[in-house]
Amino acid sequence: DAKTTQPNSMESNEEEPVHLPCNHSTISGTDYIHWYRQLPSQGPEYVIHGLTSNVNNRMASLAIAEDRKSSTLILHRATLRDAAVYYCILLTGGYNKLIFGAGTRLAVHP
C-alpha cells in the first residue's frame, strides 16, 4: 500500500550528516515525494517534498534520482532532536490521505 521501501532503522552521530534512502520504483509521473517525521510521542510532522528537482528547506534537503525511482532525505547536521521515525510517502492529485509505512527509525548518538 505504501508504495515506498525504506530501511527499518539507521544510526548517526550528532553533528554528522544523515542520508535516509527511499525506494519508489513504481512511482508515476504525477506522484510527488513527501517526507514526514514523527518524534517520540508526537504527531507526524511535514519535512519536505519534491517532484523531480532537488529541494532544500530549513529542515532538510531532498535529493531525487534522475529516474525518480529513489530519493534521499538529507539532514545536514543531525541533532539529538532529529531522532524520529522518518516516512517517505508518495502523493498524487485528488483526495490525499497519507499512507504511512513503517518508516526509518533514526537514532542519533551524542
Add this chain to the structure above:
Amino acid sequence: EPEVTQTPSHQVTQMGQEVILRCVPISNHLYFYWYRQILGQKVEFLVSFYNNEISEKSEIFDDQFSVERPDGSNFTLKIRSTKLEDSAMYFCASSDWQGARETQYFGPGTRLLVL
C-alpha cells in the same frame, strides 16, 4: 506559528461508552483528516473531510465512527460504542488545499484507552 490543537490529550473510557475527540485545525484550512496509531503500529488513515462532507474513509471508519464540524473552528471524531481495539493515539490533521503538493499539519494527538 499556527498549529493544530487536540483535546483531551488523554482519555480513559469503559468499553461501550461514547467518546468525542476534539480538534481545532489551523484557522484558514479547509481540509481535515483523522488518523490513528495503535501502540507500536503504523499511522493509519481514518477519514478525510471537506466542505462539511466526508471525502474519503477507510474500512476502519465503520458505522461506530462519525465526524463533524459543529462550528467554524472545531472538528470532532465520535466513537459511539468504544471497543477495546479502539485504544490508540488519534491524530487530527488539516491542510489549506488538496493536491500532490499538499502539506498536512498534525495535532499532538489524543491517547484513548478503552478498558
